[in-house]
Amino acid sequence: MPRGSKDAYTDKQKRQARHIEEGYREKGLSEDEAERRAWATVNKQDGGGKKSGSGRKRTTR
Template sequence: MPRGDKSSYTDKQKRQVAHIEEGYEKRGVSHKEAERRAWATENKISGGGRKSGSGRKH
Protein backbone atom coordinates (compact mmCIF):
# COMPACT_ATOMS: atom_id res chain seq x y z
CA MET A 1 0.00 0.00 0.00
CA PRO A 2 1.56 3.33 -1.04
CA ARG A 3 1.96 6.17 1.42
CA GLY A 4 -1.09 8.39 1.56
CA ASP A 5 -3.52 5.59 0.67
CA LYS A 6 -6.67 6.10 2.75
CA SER A 7 -8.37 2.78 1.86
CA SER A 8 -7.51 1.21 5.22
CA TYR A 9 -9.60 3.76 7.14
CA THR A 10 -13.19 3.10 8.20
CA ASP A 11 -16.09 5.24 7.02
CA LYS A 12 -16.38 6.67 10.52
CA GLN A 13 -12.74 7.73 10.51
CA LYS A 14 -13.16 9.37 7.09
CA ARG A 15 -16.25 11.28 8.34
CA GLN A 16 -14.31 12.46 11.39
CA VAL A 17 -11.47 13.69 9.16
CA ALA A 18 -13.92 15.66 7.03
CA HIS A 19 -15.36 17.28 10.15
CA ILE A 20 -11.92 18.11 11.58
CA GLU A 21 -10.81 19.51 8.21
CA GLU A 22 -13.88 21.75 8.07
CA GLY A 23 -12.99 23.17 11.47
CA TYR A 24 -9.45 24.01 10.38
CA GLU A 25 -10.71 25.70 7.20
CA LYS A 26 -13.13 27.82 9.25
CA ARG A 27 -10.10 29.06 11.19
CA GLY A 28 -8.43 30.23 7.96
CA VAL A 29 -6.09 27.31 7.25
CA SER A 30 -5.62 26.47 3.55
CA HIS A 31 -7.45 23.41 2.20
CA LYS A 32 -4.30 21.35 1.66
CA GLU A 33 -2.89 22.15 5.12
CA ALA A 34 -6.29 21.54 6.75
CA GLU A 35 -6.48 18.12 5.12
CA ARG A 36 -2.96 17.23 6.27
CA ARG A 37 -3.68 18.34 9.84
CA ALA A 38 -7.02 16.53 9.90
CA TRP A 39 -5.43 13.18 8.95
CA ALA A 40 -2.64 13.74 11.48
CA THR A 41 -5.23 14.45 14.17
CA GLU A 42 -7.24 11.33 13.27
CA ASN A 43 -4.08 9.20 13.37
CA LYS A 44 -3.32 10.55 16.83
CA ILE A 45 -6.86 9.80 18.03
CA SER A 46 -7.30 6.33 16.51
CA GLY A 47 -3.73 5.15 16.06
CA GLY A 48 -3.98 4.92 12.27
CA GLY A 49 -6.12 2.87 9.90
CA ARG A 50 -8.34 -0.13 10.51
CA LYS A 51 -6.99 -2.39 13.23
CA SER A 52 -8.12 -5.96 13.84
CA GLY A 53 -8.16 -8.01 17.02
CA SER A 54 -9.79 -7.52 20.36
CA GLY A 55 -8.01 -5.68 23.09
CA ARG A 56 -5.62 -3.80 20.80
CA LYS A 57 -5.32 -0.80 23.10
CA HIS A 58 -4.15 -1.35 26.65
Protein backbone atom coordinates in the same frame (compact mmCIF):
# COMPACT_ATOMS: atom_id res chain seq x y z
CA MET B 1 -0.76 0.41 -0.74
CA PRO B 2 0.72 3.72 -1.94
CA ARG B 3 1.73 6.30 0.56
CA GLY B 4 -1.13 8.68 1.32
CA SER B 5 -3.85 6.16 0.52
CA LYS B 6 -6.79 6.31 2.92
CA ASP B 7 -8.10 2.82 2.11
CA ALA B 8 -7.12 1.42 5.51
CA TYR B 9 -9.35 3.89 7.36
CA THR B 10 -12.90 3.10 8.41
CA ASP B 11 -15.84 5.15 7.16
CA LYS B 12 -16.14 6.67 10.63
CA GLN B 13 -12.51 7.81 10.58
CA LYS B 14 -12.99 9.34 7.12
CA ARG B 15 -16.08 11.24 8.33
CA GLN B 16 -14.18 12.48 11.38
CA ALA B 17 -11.32 13.71 9.20
CA ARG B 18 -13.71 15.59 6.88
CA HIS B 19 -15.40 17.26 9.84
CA ILE B 20 -12.09 18.23 11.44
CA GLU B 21 -10.82 19.53 8.10
CA GLU B 22 -13.89 21.76 7.72
CA GLY B 23 -13.15 23.27 11.13
CA TYR B 24 -9.58 24.07 10.14
CA ARG B 25 -10.76 25.57 6.82
CA GLU B 26 -13.16 27.86 8.75
CA LYS B 27 -10.17 29.05 10.78
CA GLY B 28 -8.48 30.15 7.55
CA LEU B 29 -5.96 27.38 6.90
CA SER B 30 -5.16 26.35 3.35
CA GLU B 31 -6.88 23.26 1.97
CA ASP B 32 -3.68 21.18 2.02
CA GLU B 33 -2.72 22.19 5.55
CA ALA B 34 -6.26 21.60 6.84
CA GLU B 35 -6.31 18.10 5.33
CA ARG B 36 -2.86 17.29 6.73
CA ARG B 37 -3.82 18.40 10.23
CA ALA B 38 -7.18 16.61 10.10
CA TRP B 39 -5.57 13.24 9.27
CA ALA B 40 -2.86 13.83 11.88
CA THR B 41 -5.61 14.38 14.45
CA VAL B 42 -7.44 11.18 13.44
CA ASN B 43 -4.16 9.24 13.60
CA LYS B 44 -3.41 10.60 17.05
CA GLN B 45 -6.89 9.72 18.35
CA ASP B 46 -7.14 6.23 16.84
CA GLY B 47 -3.56 5.17 16.21
CA GLY B 48 -3.83 5.22 12.42
CA GLY B 49 -5.93 3.32 9.93
CA LYS B 50 -7.75 0.29 11.24
CA LYS B 51 -9.50 -2.63 9.71
CA SER B 52 -12.43 -4.05 11.60
CA GLY B 53 -12.70 -7.71 12.53
CA SER B 54 -12.64 -10.09 15.41
CA GLY B 55 -9.29 -11.01 16.80
CA ARG B 56 -7.84 -7.53 16.48
CA LYS B 57 -5.40 -6.92 19.27
CA ARG B 58 -6.71 -4.52 21.87
CA THR B 59 -4.45 -1.94 23.43
CA THR B 60 -4.13 -1.94 27.20
CA ARG B 61 -4.35 1.25 29.14
